[in-house]
Amino acid sequence: MTDPAEQEFLPFLDDQPEPQTGVWPAQWIKGAIERGVILADETVRPDQIQPASLDLRLGSHAYLVPASFMPGLRWSVEEKLSDFSTEKIDLEDGAVLKTGKVYIVPLQEHLRLKKRMSAAASPKSSTGRLDVFARVITDNGCEFDAIRERYAGRLWLEIAPRSFDVKVRTGSRLAQVRMKSGRPPSTDASVKRLHEEVRLVHDKDGETNVKGGAIALSVDMVGDPVTGIIGYKAKPTDAFIDIDLVNHYDRDDFWHTVYKPDNGGIILRTDEFHILATKESLNVPPNFAADMVAYDTLVGEFRAHYAGFFDPGFGYAEGRPVGAKIVLEIRSHDVPFLVEHGQIVGRVVYERLSMETDKPYGASIGSSYQGQGLALGKQFKR
Numbered sequence: 001m002t003d004p005a006e007q008e009f010l011p012f013l014d015d016q017p018e019p020q021t022g023v024w025p026a027q028w029i030k031g032a033i034e035r036g037v038i039l040a041d042e043t044v045r046p047d048q049i050q051p052a053s054l055d056l057r058l059g060s061h062a063y064l065v066p067a068s069f070m071p072g073l074r075w076s077v078e079e080k081l082s083d084f085s086t087e088k089i090d091l092e093d094g095a096v097l098k099t100g101k102v103y104i105v106p107l108q109e110h111l112r113l114k115k116r117m118s119a120a121a122s123p124k125s126s127t128g129r130l131d132v133f134a135r136v137i138t139d140n141g142c143e144f145d146a147i148r149e150r151y152a153g154r155l156w157l158e159i160a161p162r163s164f165d166v167k168v169r170t171g172s173r174l175a176q177v178r179m180k181s182g183r184p185p186s187t188d189a190s191v192k193r194l195h196e197e198v199r200l201v202h203d204k205d206g207e208t209n210v211k212g213g214a215i216a217l218s219v220d221m222v223g224d225p226v227t228g229i230i231g232y233k234a235k236p237t238d239a240f241i242d243i244d245l246v247n248h249y250d251r252d253d254f255w256h257t258v259y260k261p262d263n264g265g266i267i268l269r270t271d272e273f274h275i276l277a278t279k280e281s282l283n284v285p286p287n288f289a290a291d292m293v294a295y296d297t298l299v300g301e302f303r304a305h306y307a308g309f310f311d312p313g314f315g316y317a318e319g320r321p322v323g324a325k326i327v328l329e330i331r332s333h334d335v336p337f338l339v340e341h342g343q344i345v346g347r348v349v350y351e352r353l354s355m356e357t358d359k360p361y362g363a364s365i366g367s368s369y370q371g372q373g374l375a376l377g378k379q380f381k382r
Contacts, residue, residue, distance in 0.1 A: 023289045024354055025356065025358065028354060049359070053177060056108070058108070071137065102158065119179045122308045130377050131329065136155055137155075184351040186214070194350065201217075202281040214348055233255065268330060277325045282323060289350070
């Protein structure tokens with residue numbers, strides 16, 4: 001029996017008898033916009049709709065705040081800001097957000113979720129690769145990046161640049177949201193079965209490690225066999241990066257190149273940010289989405305990935321699963337930490353889509369990082 005509150009939502013579900021449990025594919029997101037489940041201050045652009053997520057756009061201004069905060073059950077974000085913010089910054093013509101500062105920006109998108117509908121948010125890949133901490137918060141919210149069932153209201157973005165000052169403006173896209181119906185299950189048995197069917201992880205050295213419904217990934221300290229490059233380390237600089245520019249900046253102005261270590265590992269120091277890559281290659285079938293656990297104290301006191309979403313079709317070429325390395329955005333917490341080749345640095349969870357996406361990840365839709373392996377953000381020259 002369909003809940004009456006969901007009845008008006010059914011027409012965009014391609015005549016499904018009821019909303020199917022799973023992550024929403026691109027065509028469902030488009031339907032949600034048409035039905036007013038997703039709203040926006042300005043019309044949502046078609047290129048905001050990704051294979052299984054929606055890009056979120058910054059609004060017209062930012063609030064400088066003295067610290068990160070959570071509204072809690074009693075307060076809206078706006079109510080908190082009225083007592084907490086120290087400066088309002090106009091973003092219409094662009095503004096530079098400074099490292100070490102925390103900003104709250106109203107997003108242009110709003111949600112009007114119904115029963116069994118919830119959402120999760122994540123920084124976009126290019127945001128994470130610049131070491132920009134970006135988290136979505138909601139009115140009366142108690143968790144970052146988690147949008148509860150039946151939520152109705154505006155979305156807000158907390159932005160905290162860590163390594164570089166960044167220039168943003170109204171319409172800049174630093175985060176994305178993934179919509180869900182119900183709670184898509186992910187168990188060890190289901191992930192192992194899926195791996196047997198389509199080979200989710202490509203690794204010549206060993207068996208796939210599955211725990212808690214997630215696949216473990218490890219770090220590559222061997223790197224390119226010709227150049228010996230294993231990654232990059234952010235340089236101290238007073239220059240800012242315009243987050244909307246593409247193929248613009250010289251790599252060496254902002255990054256040290258990191259080469260294969262002689263002793264098998266490198267030390268992650270607490271004031272340093274590294275771009276590294278996984279030893280394994282990963283692929284995401286077109287009827288699944290994946291999400292990487294950003295911070296897992298069981299494998300070390302460091303954050304391995306800021307931008308967690310992997311779209312359906314990631315790691316595919318011409319419809320075949322060939323695998324692609326995951327770029328790791330690593331910053332150690334509290335104490336220096338030694339990482340060595342093959343050491344587990346994170347886990348990836350797979351969730352089934354409600355329906356196979358009609359817009360798989362890849363070059364045909366302008367995906368920035370398909371098949372590139374170790375790569376800096378799109379702002380840097382290739």
